[in-house]
Amino acid sequence: METAQLRIRNVTEETLSDNWYVLKKVTFEYQNDHGVWEKQSREVYDRGNGATILLYNRKHQTVVLTRQFRMPTYKNQNPTGMLIETCAGLLDQETPEASILRETEEETGYKLTMVQKVGEAYMSPGSVTELVHFYVAEYDAAMATGGGGGLDEEQEHIEVLELPFNQALEMIRTGEIRDGKTILLLQYAELHGLLARGPEPKPLHILVAGPYRSGTGDDPEKIEQNLRFMNEIALHIYEAGHMPVLGEWYALPLITTAGSAEMGDETFNRMFHPSSVRLLNHCDAVLRIGGPSTGADEMVKAAKEKGKLIFERLEDIPVLNA
Numbered sequence: 001m002e003t004a005q006l007r008i009r010n011v012t013e014e015t016l017s018d019n020w021y022v023l024k025k026v027t028f029e030y031q032n033d034h035g036v037w038e039k040q041s042r043e044v045y046d047r048g049n050g051a052t053i054l055l056y057n058r059k060h061q062t063v064v065l066t067r068q069f070r071m072p073t074y075k076n077q078n079p080t081g082m083l084i085e086t087c088a089g090l091l092d093q094e095t096p097e098a099s100i101l102r103e104t105e106e107e108t109g110y111k112l113t114m115v116q117k118v119g120e121a122y123m124s125p126g127s128v129t130e131l132v133h134f135y136v137a138e139y140d141a142a143m144a145t146g147g148g149g150g151l152d153e154e155q156e157h158i159e160v161l162e163l164p165f166n167q168a169l170e171m172i173r174t175g176e177i178r179d180g181k182t183i184l185l186l187q188y189a190e191l192h193g194l195l196a197r198g199p200e201p202k203p204l205h206i207l208v209a210g211p212y213r214s215g216t217g218d219d220p221e222k223i224e225q226n227l228r229f230m231n232e233i234a235l236h237i238y239e240a241g242h243m244p245v246l247g248e249w250y251a252l253p254l255i256t257t258a259g260s261a262e263m264g265d266e267t268f269n270r271m272f273h274p275s276s277v278r279l280l281n282h283c284d285a286v287l288r289i290g291g292p293s294t295g296a297d298e299m300v301k302a303a304k305e306k307g308k309l310i311f312e313r314l315e316d317i318p319v320l321n322a
Helices: 096-108 165-174 180-191 220-239 247-257 266-280 294-305
Strands: 008-017 022-031 037-046 050-057 062-069 082-085 087-090 116-122 131-138 159-164 205-209 243-246 285-288 309-311
Touching (some): 062 087, 082 180, 087 096, 096 116, 131 180, 205 220, 205 266, 205 294, 220 243, 266 294
Parallel strands (some): 205 285, 285 309
Antiparallel strands (some): 050 062, 050 087, 062 082, 116 131
16 A cells, blocks of 8 residues: 655745744645645744643543633634633643643642543644544542642643543533533543443453563572562462453463473573563553662553553552462
């Protein structure tokens, strides 16, 4: 299948404005379906990428939204200019996850320990480059560190709203909520039953990711110590009502059976990390523990890309009545 990139040539740019963000006029040639090259031009507004999050409380059936003045809406059929939205912000040379954790505390006053990515989307692809990363997270009163409201130096005057979930859904129908990202996240929550009450959260299949060979110099005793530590963590996860797993539990027997003669040989390298990646497809979450480990960090990265839950502390894993 021919890619769109191969149908574009002779791209030139002219900066029209660089006051707040960057507005450019982009001129290019585009090959249409008849093979004819057409000269076209578009104005492209580059304000960077962003992230947004829906905070929800299953116990109280509530969500946290914000309300603030938005000049563009005031100029287009919004008499007050006030808009109800999910917490959001632009990425400030950060990862999307780091950005949304920061923005959540600044705007809503809630300090989160973990978030779940549920997708990403271009919100206005006809003129704006921005790609928005979508997150959801549970919150409770214990996470409140302040009143939120945004930063004074950025002239943010943000009102924090805690609304019943059903009321927020109704506000979409009545037109009180007209922000695209907010509508998407509220409907995601409804479709996926995020606020559905249940007798107990379901047990999770949790992959324990930590250093195995890293920092050991391949010393067998140090490697065994690392494995013992991860096994002890796995036991705690099991006793909390979940099902733990280590990639090593699968990889090491397979590698031995495949004829690996020593750690780090061709067979070992071919199977050790890839087997954990396969295992990740069958897990709900990853717990990252221990010290530096490139392999463990790669597992966390892969888990985020797959939309898995990420735990950075054993204490963050919910204890079930197992």
